[in-house]
Each structure stands twice: as structure tokens, then as C-alpha cells.
Amino acid sequence: MKIAIISDHPTPSWSSRQLLLALENLGVTSLYLRPSEIVSVFGENEYHVLHLPSLKPLDIEGAILRDLGVSLTLESFLRRCDAIRHLELTGVTVVNPVESMIVARDKYYSLMLLAKAGVPVPKTAVLEDFMTVAKIVESWGKTVIKPLIGSMGFGVVLTENPDIAYTIARTILQLKQPIYLQRYVEKPGRDIRVLAIGDTIVAAYYRVQASPNAWKTNVAQGAKPILISRPDKELEDIAIKTIKILKLHYAGVDVVESAEGYKVLEVNAAPQWRGLQKTTGVNPAIHLVKYIISLIKR
Known part of the structure; x- marks a missing residue:
């Protein structure tokens, strides 16, 4: 079995390195693949996905899609999306599917879908x-x-x-x-990041504001992560429902505690998890790799 980690970074990010290491530890052949290295060839009885620089067929059973790149032209973005679609059409199991990644990346459309399905979101x-x-x-x-x-x-x-x-x-x-x-949703100085894979909550933690005067709860903005050892059922249910509505296999779901109950702020279909792993002791890469292997074997 061979599984690719797809990302546009010239060298693998920390989370991508963890995925490559998890694949190695489970005895799975891995490949770090940049979207620009994928070549689609079709027509005249040919239907292949090739890999630069060898131009040999891309022989993989699965792929974990981390990103397609940033600051792309519309044409390059569409080309890369279609290259991943080509992989999917040839039977490669892609997590997350490119269509679902696009939806989740669009905060407007993703929250619209959640609201339509009855998931509480901010106005x-x-x-x-x-x-x-x-x-x-x-x-x-x-x-x-x-x-x-x-x-x-x-x-x-x-x-x-x-x-x-x-x-x-x-x-x-x-x-x-x-x-x-x-x-703005008034909150108790924190929000919650839930990492869901399939039907399972892998980990959850509070992101506490850096100071009483701060309002952002992103760890990248100085917020302090604190483990939630036992997420309650309502939190678990809203996170699982969210990724199912958006047709994601896994995601980081950001949830706020409001006076009316939990509300979903946004969904990250390719979350980084260095802070989560340090805070919770959970290694999401192992869980995600085992999950995609189970999908491939179905």
C-alpha cells in the first residue's frame, strides 16, 4: 500500500512530517507530493495521472490532502482541484475529498450549509x-x-x-x-477546538484568551490551550454532525460557548495540530493514517 501526503509546501510542515512518520511506523509506503507535480493525461484511450519529474503513473491507493497552495491564480487553483479530482476518478481514496475541502475553505458557504441543516452558528x-x-x-x-x-x-x-x-x-x-x-458572541474568555475523525472525537481543548483584554482565541494569536479531558455529548454531537454535513472525513471544528449553547464558528478541513498534540498528548497523525487505511481496505 502506498499513500501520498499532498501539500504545496516545498518541504513538509510539522503536521505533514507527523503523517509521513505515522505511515512509516505502520509499514505503509509514503510519498510527499506537491500539487504542481501532478500531471493529468487523458484522451485517445489514455487516462492517467502522472508524477513529475519521472512522468510515470502515480501509483498510490490513498492520499491525505493538506493544501493546494496559496496566492494562486484562479486558473492554477482550478487546475490543481481538477488534478485531485482526476486522482479520485481513478479510484484513489482522498482524505479530505477536494470538493469538501473547497466547501470548508469557504466560510460563507460552509456556515450557510450548517445553518440550513440546523447547526447553531453566529448571526x-x-x-x-x-x-x-x-x-x-x-x-x-x-x-x-x-x-x-x-x-x-x-x-x-x-x-x-x-x-x-x-x-x-x-x-x-x-x-x-x-x-x-x-x-460577536459573548464567551467565557475561551472557545473550543474539537478534532473529529470519522465518527470519533480524537481530542478537544479550550483556547483561552491570552489576557482579559484580548478577544481572539487562536493559539497563533497567543491563546493558551487547555485539555478537555471528557467532552460532553452535546459538544461531540455538534462536531460530528458538522463534518458529516460538509462531507468531510476529518476536521478541526471551532465551537464557542454562548448564552444559548454551543455555536460553530468555523471549520478547518486541514488543521495543524502541533499545539493540540502538545496539550492533549494525542497524536492525530496515527489516528488519521489508521482511518485512511481502513477506508482503502473497505
Whole structure:
């Protein structure tokens, strides 16, 4: 059996290295594969996925898709998505499937699907008009302005001032980006990251604000991770339901404790887990590799 770890990083990230090590420890042949190294050939009785630089058929049974790259042109992004689709069409088990990765990467669409399915999410608005942004902030009060696509809490702003919101929205629109708003959820100085694989909660931990004046709970922004030794059933159920709705095999689900109960903030379909592993002692790479092996053997 041969399984690839697909990522655009020139060298494997820490999480990718953990996956490669887990494959090795389980006696599985591994390959670190960049999306740019995948070549699709089809037509005239040929239907192959090849691998640079050898241009030999990519002989793998499975792949764990970590990322497709950043700052891509639309054409390059579509080409890489289609290359992964080609792998899937040839029978390769890809975790997570590229369609599900795209949906989860889009905070707008993924939360829309969750809300439609009855999963509690914060009140959200997505638009392209800065005057309306100011009116929404005036109505909602504390509002979070986020990039539509982003991670680790960078570029996220909290304001309750309509004038500040107006200025931020104008800048975003000048960059030809949509505006993504969420009504701020008052929380107990923390949120929760749940790592779910299949039907199992592998680990969960609180992300506690770095200081009383801080509001971001991303570990990359200084938040302190604290183990949740026994997640309650409601938290487990909402995390599992979330990844099933988005048709993901695994994900990091970010959940906030509000006055009305748990709400899903967003979903990361290719989470990094160095902080989680250090905090919980759980090695997600082993769990994920065993999971994809079980899928391949079905």
C-alpha cells in the first residue's frame, strides 16, 4: 500500500512530517507530493495521472490532502482541484475529498450549509456594500469582520463603531474582496477546538484568551490551550454532525460557548495540530493514517 501526503509546501510542515512518520511506523509506503507535480493525461484511450519529474503513473491507493497552495491564480487553483479530482476518478481514496475541502475553505458557504441543516452558528452577513456594513454594525453592536478565506485569526477585526466598520469595509472592497460579518458572541474568555475523525472525537481543548483584554482565541494569536479531558455529548454531537454535513472525513471544528449553547464558528478541513498534540498528548497523525487505511481496505 502506498499513500501520498499532498501539500504545496516545498518541504513538509510539522503536521505533514507527523503523517509521513505515522505511515512509516505502520509499514505503509509514503510519498510527499506537491500539487504542481501532478500531471493529468487523458484522451485517445489514455487516462492517467502522472508524477513529475519521472512522468510515470502515480501509483498510490490513498492520499491525505493538506493544501493546494496559496496566492494562486484562479486558473492554477482550478487546475490543481481538477488534478485531485482526476486522482479520485481513478479510484484513489482522498482524505479530505477536494470538493469538501473547497466547501470548508469557504466560510460563507460552509456556515450557510450548517445553518440550513440546523447547526447553531453566529448571526452572519456577507455582502459587498460598505454603507450597509455600517448599518449592520449600528444594529448588531459588537461585530467581527473577517476575511472570507483565512486562518489563524489574521486579518480579523472586532468593532462596534459603525464609522470604523465603514472604513474597513471600504478598504476591503477596494481590494475587490467581499465583506464577511459575524455578530460577536459573548464567551467565557475561551472557545473550543474539537478534532473529529470519522465518527470519533480524537481530542478537544479550550483556547483561552491570552489576557482579559484580548478577544481572539487562536493559539497563533497567543491563546493558551487547555485539555478537555471528557467532552460532553452535546459538544461531540455538534462536531460530528458538522463534518458529516460538509462531507468531510476529518476536521478541526471551532465551537464557542454562548448564552444559548454551543455555536460553530468555523471549520478547518486541514488543521495543524502541533499545539493540540502538545496539550492533549494525542497524536492525530496515527489516528488519521489508521482511518485512511481502513477506508482503502473497505
